[in-house]
Amino acid sequence: MTNPDLVVVGSLGLDTITASGERRENLLGGSVSYACAAASFYSRPGMVAVAGRDIPDEYIKIFDDFGFDRQGLRLEDGKTFHWEGRYHDDMNQRDTICTELNVFADFQPELPVAYREVDHLFLANIDPELQLHVIDQVKNPKFVVADTMDLWIDLKRERLIEVIGRVDMLTLNESEARHLTGESSLPKTAQIMLAMGPKYILIKKGEHGCMLFSRDKTALLPAYPIEDVIDPTGAGDSFAGGLMGYITRQSRSDWATICEALLHGTVIASFTVEAFSLDALHQIKDGDIEARLADYKKMLL
Amino acid sequence: MTNPDLVVVGSLGLDTITASGERRENLLGGSVSYACAAASFYSRPGMVAVAGRDIPDEYIKIFDDFGFDRQGLRLEDGKTFHWEGRYHDDMNQRDTICTELNVFADFQPELPVAYREVDHLFLANIDPELQLHVIDQVKNPKFVVADTMDLWIDLKRERLIEVIGRVDMLTLNESEARHLTGESSLPKTAQIMLAMGPKYILIKKGEHGCMLFSRDKTALLPAYPIEDVIDPTGAGDSFAGGLMGYITRQSRSDWATICEALLHGTVIASFTVEAFSLDALHQIKDGDIEARLADYKKMLL
Numbered sequence: 001m002t003n004p005d006l007v008v009v010g011s012l013g014l015d016t017i018t019a020s021g022e023r024r025e026n027l028l029g030g031s032v033s034y035a036c037a038a039a040s041f042y043s044r045p046g047m048v049a050v051a052g053r054d055i056p057d058e059y060i061k062i063f064d065d066f067g068f069d070r071q072g073l074r075l076e077d078g079k080t081f082h083w084e085g086r087y088h089d090d091m092n093q094r095d096t097i098c099t100e101l102n103v104f105a106d107f108q109p110e111l112p113v114a115y116r117e118v119d120h121l122f123l124a125n126i127d128p129e130l131q132l133h134v135i136d137q138v139k140n141p142k143f144v145v146a147d148t149m150d151l152w153i154d155l156k157r158e159r160l161i162e163v164i165g166r167v168d169m170l171t172l173n174e175s176e177a178r179h180l181t182g183e184s185s186l187p188k189t190a191q192i193m194l195a196m197g198p199k200y201i202l203i204k205k206g207e208h209g210c211m212l213f214s215r216d217k218t219a220l221l222p223a224y225p226i227e228d229v230i231d232p233t234g235a236g237d238s239f240a241g242g243l244m245g246y247i248t249r250q251s252r253s254d255w256a257t258i259c260e261a262l263l264h265g266t267v268i269a270s271f272t273v274e275a276f277s278l279d280a281l282h283q284i285k286d287g288d289i290e291a292r293l294a295d296y297k298k299m300l301l
Numbered sequence: 302m303t304n305p306d307l308v309v310v311g312s313l314g315l316d317t318i319t320a321s322g323e324r325r326e327n328l329l330g331g332s333v334s335y336a337c338a339a340a341s342f343y344s345r346p347g348m349v350a351v352a353g354r355d356i357p358d359e360y361i362k363i364f365d366d367f368g369f370d371r372q373g374l375r376l377e378d379g380k381t382f383h384w385e386g387r388y389h390d391d392m393n394q395r396d397t398i399c400t401e402l403n404v405f406a407d408f409q410p411e412l413p414v415a416y417r418e419v420d421h422l423f424l425a426n427i428d429p430e431l432q433l434h435v436i437d438q439v440k441n442p443k444f445v446v447a448d449t450m451d452l453w454i455d456l457k458r459e460r461l462i463e464v465i466g467r468v469d470m471l472t473l474n475e476s477e478a479r480h481l482t483g484e485s486s487l488p489k490t491a492q493i494m495l496a497m498g499p500k501y502i503l504i505k506k507g508e509h510g511c512m513l514f515s516r517d518k519t520a521l522l523p524a525y526p527i528e529d530v531i532d533p534t535g536a537g538d539s540f541a542g543g544l545m546g547y548i549t550r551q552s553r554s555d556w557a558t559i560c561e562a563l564l565h566g567t568v569i570a571s572f573t574v575e576a577f578s579l580d581a582l583h584q585i586k587d588g589d590i591e592a593r594l595a596d597y598k599k600m601l602l
Contacts, residue, residue: 090485184391187526208509209523220600222510222521225488259602299521301560301601 003114004046004069006248008035008241009134010124011104012049012073016084017276019091019231027277028059030081031124031147034234037281038241038268039122040066041289043248045241046115048072048134052080052103062278071112078103091229092207111137120248123167124237125149128159135166143253145169145202147240153180165197168253171240173204186211187218200258202243204236212262219259224270224296231276235269238281242268267293304415305347305370307549309336309542310435311425312405313350313374315381317398318577320388320532328578329360331382332425332448335535338582339542339569340423341367342590344549346542347416349373349435353381353404363579372413379404392530393508412438421549424468425538426450429460436467444554446470446503446545448537454481466498469554472541474505487512488519501559503544505537513563520560525571525597532577536570539582543569568594 010031017024036045046069053075063070081104084097109130119142123131131146138144144167152160153176160180164170170193172180177189190201190213201213207229209222243258243265250257267289274280311332318325337346347370354376364371382405385398410431417440424432424447432447439445445468453461454477461481465471471494473481478490491502491514502514508530510523544559544566551558568590575581 185528185530187528205509208506209521211523211526218526218600219602220510220523220526221602222512222523225512225519225521227486227488229486263602299519301520301522301564 002044004044004118006039006043006045006120006122006244007048007072007111007115007118007138008032008039008045008122008124008244009048009109009130010035010126010237011081012047012051012055013081013083013104014055015233015277016082016097017231017233018086019233019276020087020229022276024276028062029083029233029277031234031237033063033278034237034272035122035124035241035244036063036068037066037278038238038265038272039245039248040068041242041268041284042245042264043120044069045245046072046112046118048109048111048115050074050076050103050107052076052078055080062282065282066278072109072115076103080104085233087232091232094232109134119143119251120244121145122240122244123147123163124240128152128156128163131163132159132166135163142251143168143247145171145240145244147171147236148176150176150179161196164193167198169200169202169258170198171202171204173206173236177201177203187213191215202262204239206232206235209266210239210262212258214255217255219262221262221266222300224266224292225299226270226273229273232273233276234278235273238272239265239269241265263293263296264289267296303345305345305419307340307344307346307421307423307545308349308373308412308416308419308439309333309340309346309423309425309545310349310410310431311336311427311538312382313348313352313356314405315356315383316534316578317383317385318388318532318534319386320392320534320577321530323577325577327383329363330384330534330578332535332538334364334579335538335573336423336425336542336545337364337369338367338579339539339566339573340546340549341369342543342569342585343546343565344421345370346546347373347413347419349410349412349416351375351377351404351408353377353379356381363583366583367579373410373416377404381405386534388533392533395533410435420444420552421545422446423541423545424448424464425541429453429457429464432464433460433467436464443552444469444548446472446541448472448541449477451477451480462497465494468499470501470503470559471499472503472505474507474537478502478504488514492516503563505540507533507536510567511540511563513559515556518556520563522563522567523601525567525593526600527571527574530574533574534577535579536574539573540566540570542566564594564597565590568597
């Protein structure tokens, strides 16, 4: 097998999820799983993550089916990170029932030697200290994207701003953009964040799509409308993973390439939410992505 | 002056609004004012509405500045409809402080003879009984659009469904679409509503744009991103008014024309929210709409 052309760092978890009237236990989840699965349709992602020895063999087999490089996956004594959540009927809100960090509590992402030469890096939502530690290990990356969340804006603001200064694109959701900048207008939040260093700011709005900003350009993208959302978990990570996979395959990061990558990320994420866990991504067949992409492009004016 | 080529029926009000840290009293408002003002950039709208004799002369002058036909505006003894609302800091929520129907309580929209031959009709959000009464008076309209709201879905469901069966396009917001159909998936709500009769369903999502559905096509449109929203009142009515004005001017209602009309409606609404009342629409100069439309189209993928 060839070495990965994209490295993804994030959480690997066993999720218990209640959605669409069903409760499913210990599903394969975590940002690194969704992002790598999404990216695998375009590139060869290498995962940097930690799991406990309780992770089922069948889940490792799923990683292999997608063709992830697993050199960066550490198996440790103890239990895998566990999250339990319950979605409301309208799917736009969820309650966290419990979070057990387990082996993830002491996660120190160390990159295998083969990963240190990689051109493309996606730092999913983890502690900015760890994101910095990963950036430090990659010699000369061409395109680095970081995701974050409210927790780090509150607890590790300074370190997060350091991360933002070292990436090419920051992605976060609209409430996080407002929280980080103290500004309510999204175009203004983007300009404030661009001034921190990145070339691009990608604001995610869930079922309402996303907005991409550079210093002098804006792109607006509605989400693909799904008839039956079964489980929204992982939509954002799949979106980012599909985006990064496409950018990696093209080996370009100009405005037009990023815009096309957003379309691919949107389509991949639209599959994710049609089933629990990675199930829908796992069942994608030749032509499915292209067909939905064509359908989606027809809906855009 | 020529007779109107578009008739708009709706409320005319004096609004007291608190938004963006300011409280402004007795502003010119109401769905008919916003929709006609928006439409006036493309067509000659005739307003069907009622006001009390307390309506300031300067507001009548504003109607004349926009070039509305006022044959359908009745002035009655008593006070004009009054609404008072207060927006939350994030502008996506508002509280109604009071609603005084006044002369609007007994509104019976009677169309002047000149209006009965009109090809284009916009029924803003009023009692479906009144909407039906207006449809009955127009001899052979080519394109009729109706808006509605939760109140009528609850109180006048049967009459509302009768309205829906007699219009070419129904427009409503996403929560209303779900409420009317009992379905949470927006594409499914659209198919249910299309089965009631209209050719098009337009679901408004406020700052998140809109979705247009026909039986076999979907269009997704993000809203134009505004840096400083001052007062969101009237955005939906301006959107519909701009849309109807454009359709009237083109005298076509095929899919491509409707899609282009959505872009115009979006741009007109983006001006509305940049000031209180009709102020921003009133100050639009030659070239402003075209410039923003070009800017907006560049943001769409």
